[in-house]
């Protein structure tokens with residue numbers, strides 16, 4: 632995708648907070664898509680790079696952005712295609728405030744159904 636398309640795409644995917652080259656001890660944080668987005672030139676799409684934004688603001692922006700992606704979600708379904716019995720494992724309708732969270736260094740996906 633070209634740069635314009637990559638920018639638009641970046642608004643539709645979850646973001647995460649990262650560190651600059653100085654690591655955790657630095658005041659700043661980066662904001663990047665959870666999965667790398669490259670444009671035609673092979674350039675990474677960054678939301679914010681190093682020395683631009685404080686850790687506190689980066690975490691706040693990422694939280695709000697990621698919540699905005701699931702704002703319209705009202706139904707949650709978990710489908711098992713891995714082994715028997717194949718099919719719907721969990722289903723809940725009328726969900727109001729669904730939030731996803733990748734934890735455990737990306738190995739656990741948690742889905743929270745919050746109060747309105």
Ligand SMILES: [Zn+2]
Nearest residue numbers: 651657659682
């Ligand atoms: Zn820094």
